Each structure stands twice: as C-alpha cells, then as structure tokens.
Amino acid sequence: xxxxxxxxxKIRNINLxxxxxxxxxxxxxxxxxxxxxxxxxxxxxxPDLMEWRIDYYSDGIKDNKKLAVTAKKLRNVVGELPIxxxxxxxxxxxxxxxxxxxxxxLVQFVIENRLGDAVDIELFHDEKRVKDxxxxxxxxxxxxxxxxxxFETVPAKDVIEFRLKKMAEMGADVPKLACMxxxxxxxxxxxxxxxxxxxxxSNPLITMAMGDIGKVTRIAGQVFGSSLSFGAVGKxxxxxxxxxxxxxxxxxxxxxx
Numbered sequence: 001x002x003x004x005x006x007x008x009x010k011i012r013n014i015n016l017x018x019x020x021x022x023x024x025x026x027x028x029x030x031x032x033x034x035x036x037x038x039x040x041x042x043x044x045x046x047p048d049l050m051e052w053r054i055d056y057y058s059d060g061i062k063d064n065k066k067l068a069v070t071a072k073k074l075r076n077v078v079g080e081l082p083i084x085x086x087x088x089x090x091x092x093x094x095x096x097x098x099x100x101x102x103x104x105x106l107v108q109f110v111i112e113n114r115l116g117d118a119v120d121i122e123l124f125h126d127e128k129r130v131k132d133x134x135x136x137x138x139x140x141x142x143x144x145x146x147x148x149x150x151f152e153t154v155p156a157k158d159v160i161e162f163r164l165k166k167m168a169e170m171g172a173d174v175p176k177l178a179c180m181x182x183x184x185x186x187x188x189x190x191x192x193x194x195x196x197x198x199x200x201x202s203n204p205l206i207t208m209a210m211g212d213i214g215k216v217t218r219i220a221g222q223v224f225g226s227s228l229s230f231g232a233v234g235k236x237x238x239x240x241x242x243x244x245x246x247x248x249x250x251x252x253x254x255x256x257x
Contacts, residue, residue: 007202009173011143012082012117014048016174017204020251021221022048022228024084025244028056028235032070038234039077045233045244049082052116054106055094061087064109071115084145085116092122092149093238104129111137118143120176123167134171145206146172150179151239154186154209160193168203174227176206178238181214190217191224198225211240218242219250 008017016022025047029035035057042050052074054060060067074083087106088094098106103125110119111133119142121133130146137144146167155163160177167175175197181187187209194207204227209217218229218240229251231244242250 007204009143009204011049011084013080014082016227020255021226023244023247023251024049024051024228024230025233026051026053026230026241027074028053030056031059032057032066032073035070036073036077039074042233043078043081047081047231047233047244049084049118049228050078051084051086051120051230053086053088053094054110055087055089055096058096061096061098061106064106067109068113068115071113082118083116084118084120085110086120088120088149089122092147093151100125104133107133108136111140111142114140114142116142118145118173120145120147121172122146123148123163123170127170131170138171143173144171145174145176146170147176147178147206149177151210152180154179154181154189157189157193160190160207161197164193164197164205164207165201168201172203174204174206178208178210180211180239181209184213187214187217190214191220194226195224204228209240210238213240215240215242219247220254222251222254222256 008015014022025042027038027050029038090097123146134144148163164175190209205225206228207226231247232241233244
C-alpha cells in the first residue's frame with residue numbers, strides 16, 4: 001500500500017491492507033433460495049470477499065435458527081470465500097428496522113455462532129455494548145469492521161478523522177466510513193481525511209463517497225489508503241456501486257506497482 005506501512009488484517013484467506021484494494025460483493029438475497037443462488041453467481045465472479053447483507057433477509061432476522069441454518073448452507077456454497085455478515089440499520093441505509101437492543105443482540109448472535117469470518121458493527125450504538133461486542137468477536141476469532149454511513153452529506157474533515165480513529169480506539173480491526181457527496185469538494189474532503197488517517201493509524205481503512213460523483217473514491221483506494229471496495233454482481237447495495245468487472249478493471253489501471 002502506498003504511504004505508511006500499515007498492519008494487515010487477515011479475513012480467512014485474504015489480507016486487507018496488502019497490495020491492491022480487495023473487492024467485496026454484496027449478497028442481497030431476500031430469502032434462502034435467492035441468497036444461495038446469488039452466492040453461486042458471486043463465487044463465479046471471484047471476488048475477494050462476500051458481504052452477506054442480512055437486513056434483506058427478513059425471515060432470518062425473525063428466526064435466528066433459520067439464519068444459522070442458512071449461514072451453514074451459504075458456507076457450503078462459497079467454500080473458502082470469506083464472508084462478512086452485515087445488518088445495516090435503516091438509519092444508515094439498510095432495509096429493515098430494528099430497535100437498539102434487537103440490533104445489538106443480533107450482532108451478538110452472528111458473532112457467537114460464527115455466521116461469518118467478519119462482522120459489521122455500526123459505531124453509533126451504545127458504546128459499552130459495542131465495545132463488549134468487539135471483545136466477543138475477537139474471542140470468537142471474528143474480524144470487526146466498524147462502520148458509519150451518511151446518505152445525505154460528507155461530514156467535515158475533522159469529523160471523518162475523529163470517527164475513523166474512534167473506531168480504532170474501540171478495538172475495530174477495520175474502520176469504515178461511507179458518505180454522500182454533493183460536490184467535488186466533498187469528494188476531496190473524504191479523500192484528504194482518508195489519506196491523513198491512513199498515515200496516522202496502522203489499521204486498514206475502508207472509505208467511499210457514494211453516488212456518481214463519488215465513484216472515483218471506489219477505484220482509487222490504493223492511492224489514498226482505502227483497503228477494500230464494493231462491487232456488484234447483479235443487484236447493487238449502495239448508490240454509485242460499480243459492477244465487479246468495472247471495478248476490477250479500473251483498479252488495475254490505477255495500480256501502484
């Protein structure tokens with residue numbers, strides 16, 4: 001990675017923070033059949049990681065046993081492909097509403113039953129409980145990607161830096177921040193903040209500006225210090241998300257050798 005030598009984070013068989021930014025593909029199936037079918041298509045596309053967006057799977061959220069059964073079937077389909085399990089809350093761009101306790105309990109279930117190799121934990125929840133979940137995840141050998149999403153604007157540069165550093169201080173392995181730019185200046189703010197934090201802390205980072213104007217941030221991670229980008233196979237999970245093929249080609253053009 002260009003710039004400061006960062007610590008790498010191993011998620012099953014990939015190393016975030018080493019070489020080219022890795023590519024994750026979201027699985028947004030709404031029932032078990034869709035989830036497993038999407039997983040087969042994702043495997044064919046050969047990403048580095050699959051993000052299982054369980055907020056799309058309402059039946060599994062209502063019945064955790066069903067969620068665990070689907071997780072086992074999913075592992076059988078994807079083999080050694082690393083899985084990041086994410087429940088994105090509605091306020092941060094997800095599709096299903098859960099109250100605070102239900103969300104945190106769900107994340108705990110994901111961790112304690114090792115439904116994936118990594119788990120997404122949103123920053124803005126009860127701080128003590130979030131820290132406890134991070135500790136649980138590390139005891140169960142689950143990597144923590146801590147996240148924050150703003151679908152309306154790009155926070156001020158110092159706010160972005162504070163949030164990313166705060167995630168690291170709370171024990172996150174990989175801090176993640178995504179936001180919605182309204183101008184080219186907003187995109188520059190995110191890139192500048194990413195670059196500065198990348199030089200100040202050793203954690204691999206994930207940052208992106210959403211929407212069309214933010215697409216440049218999805219492909220320029222190796223330059224500015226973002227270690228992973230999200231590409232779609234079929235249905236996208238966020239505005240401005242590129243297909244995996246377009247993302248892979250664009251990253252190769254910008255590769256620093």
